[in-house]
Amino acid sequence: MTVRSFLLHSAIIVGMAACSSAKKEKEEAPAPPESLPMEVLSLDNLDAFAAPDNNWQLAGNVYVNRQQPQQMEVKEGKGILAFATAKGNSTLRTKMEHGDIDLELDFMLSGQAGATLLFQGKYPLQLKDSWLKDSVTVDDCGAVEGKAPLLNACKAPGLWQHLEVKFRTARSGYSATGTTEAGFERVVLNGRTIQQEPSLDSITTDTLLKQVQTGPLGFLVKNGPVAFRNIRYKTYNDKRAALTNLQYHVYKGVYKNHDTIKLLMPVRSGQTDSLTYRVGDKRAQLLLEGKLQLPVQGEYVFSIRAGGPIRLMIDGKEIANNGGTRDYQRAFYGDTVLTAGPHDFQLSYANYDECMVLLYEGPHIPFTALTTPASERLVEPSPSMEYVLKGEPAIQRSFIEHRGKVDAYSMSVGAPVGINYAYDMVTYSPLLAWHGRYIDVAEMWHERGEQQLARPLGATLDLAGIPCIAELSSVKAPWPDSMRVDSSDYTNRGYMLRSDGLPMFFYTLHQWKVEDYLHPRQDGKGLQRDVTVTSNGAKDKAYWLLASGGIIEKLADGSYAVDDKNYYIETAVKPEIVEDDGQYRLVLPLETGNKTTDIHYSIIW
Known part of the structure; x- marks a missing residue:
């Protein structure tokens, strides 16, 4: 090779490497943020609060037995603000004062407990154990002064519930009447909007100056125990570009x-x-x-x-x-x-x-x-087209949203008692579960119905949606997190409607034969899942996945809190908690040879 050709060859290699490096850097560049970060109210100590009394304490973990009202166990640590006593009342106020504010936090209620968030120290938003109530009033969770929530989105006692609030303060001198009223622009509980722009009585008296009202964020407890964590906020003023x-x-x-x-x-x-x-x-x-x-x-x-x-x-x-x-x-x-x-x-x-x-x-x-x-070109919203259950269960094939993506292989199953779920027909696993009304099918039928989406009408519990049975070398081996439609190891054997009108699903994984039946618990407090797995001579080890997600804890009452107390699994079998790179699985080994394993457990949220 001549010197000239060697240099040319080297230049081409360097150029290709540079292009490859630039391409890789571009591919790995993080997506720009969709919003500015929120400020965090530190719960490393109580310094963010004014004059806290002895009823309030910091905790590393809390546990509520949902069968026992007004009871909470507290584990020493930090990161959780707890009012762990059932007696007495107390108001804890932040040193931070706000006008307009976006607030996000998680809260946990013991059975029959209640608390109030006081915006600017005076505008109340009620938090209360309203789990499973068929209808909600001004006395229930999510109510503001004189206005009931739009629906019941509450979870069971002892579970963490996520709250998002957009509060807008009263202003003086901004309108013809001299004042604008304070109000909750939006309140979202567990992913569902429960308040939309209810105004509150204005306490503003200064009608001459354009001034924004401010005050602390208050945590009022009259009926404990309750706990809060992950308190984040953005406060706003009237400066604009x-x-x-x-x-x-x-x-x-x-x-x-x-x-x-x-x-x-x-x-x-x-x-x-x-x-x-x-x-x-x-x-x-x-x-x-x-x-x-x-x-x-x-x-x-x-x-x-x-x-x-x-x-x-x-x-x-x-x-x-x-x-x-x-x-x-x-x-x-x-x-x-x-x-x-x-x-x-x-x-x-x-x-x-x-x-x-x-x-x-x-x-x-x-x-x-x-x-x-x-x-702005506005899109006309689809009219509501509720699929109303009339005394018997219903099944609807459609697309459905699950964890930010559209699942094209789902089936929505509704029961008249108000326990509903969506099931994936490729991974053979539940995607969502929700209490209350069934689905809105407007985006399946309105005009062309192009999106083919069914939308649950209750606050949804997101489940993992990954295969529930897998052949693994050991219980700690990585679990398959998806299943391709065109190369699935599963064989679909269809489903049949039982006498109660609900489906039982049938499928096989190699020699493993599965029968899967989900139905409401008799007490109406969740979904019961009854699974029968027959090995048919299989020799390889196989396991059943009851649940997966964030931290899984076995509780004192024998149940399991899944995904950092997002929902409960209640079962008489003895699964193993497996940790894998920060994620947890609740796994049960299956009988090999020619044996049958019966698995019964409840999903409660």
Whole structure:
């Protein structure tokens, strides 16, 4: 090899390596955040609270026996705020004061317990053991002053429940009447919206000054024990960004490569006082540029949605780009750190479908639109089409959402007693379970029914949705987390309806024959699962998976708290708790040879 060819060969290798490295770096680049992080209320000690009394303590773990009302066991440690006594009452207030606030936390109630969150120390949101109540009132969990929750989304005593609240404070001098009332813009309990924009009586008296009311977050307990953890929040003020010196340029044609317009002359230009696609033309490229005036320094997150290619540039740097899609319902994000004051702003949009939305979030600034409301293309919501159970069970094949993805092989099963579940017909495992009403089928039937989604009408319990039987070398071997439709080891043998109208599923894994029947418990407190596994001469070891997820604990009453006290498994069999890289499994070995293993357990939430 000559020196020249050697150098050329080396350059090609180096170039290929550099391209490969750049490609790998691009593939591994983390996705931009979709929101700024929340502040954490530290529970390493009680320093975040004003004058806590002796009824409050920190804990590393707590346990509630759901069969015993008003009882809680506390394990020493930190990270959990506990009021562990059934007697007395107490109000604990934060040193932090807030006006507008987004709040998230987990709470746990003992049987018959109740507490109240006091926003600004005076606006109450009720937390109460309302588990399994058919209808809820102003005295139940999630109620605010004079307004009952929209539905009962409560879990059983002793389980952690997740709460999300958007609270907006009263303001004076902002309206013709002099005040605006405080209110809960949204309350979400265990994934379901239970309050939507109920206003509260305003206690504001100053009608002259534009001032925001503030006050502490209070934890009021009249009927314990209760516990809280993972308390996070964002507080907001009234400072906002502004666009100035805004100009528009309209170009003939639409381009995915936004730099193409640098080679073109605009067909027209002008000034505008609002950020909207309406200053442009259909099937034309629009460039909007000016100054973005920011009130404070810090990290900012931007969100864009558009019916066509769109790109946001700030100070000559690309912040967000939708890659040219025309999916105007899908948001794309970008984040950057910016100083207070003016910044060069540029938004380029190829107008295919007349939708252009730009939002931003900043330090103590909630997500706010920079574009006008008229610049958004609204999607008409599907009407509600509830599948009402009329005294007998129902089965509906459809798609269903599970852990952020659409499962195309699901079956929704509903029982008139208000215990429902969704089952995957490829992995042969339950995906979801929920109490209350059955499903909304509007997205299966309205217009073209393109999404084919059935939506549960209760607060759903997400289950693992992975295969429940596996042949493994040992109980600690990795468990299969999925099953491909085109290369499944399972053989589908269908299902039959039992005398109660509910399905029993049949399938095989190699020589293992499985019969799987899920039905409501007699007491209505959860799902009973009855499984029969016949080995048919199988010699390899096989195991049954009762549950998997985060931490699994065996409780004093013999049941198991699964996925960090997300739900209970109650069983007479003796499964083993297996830990694998931070995840836990509840596993039972199966009989080999020509034997039958009967497995009975309940899922309670």
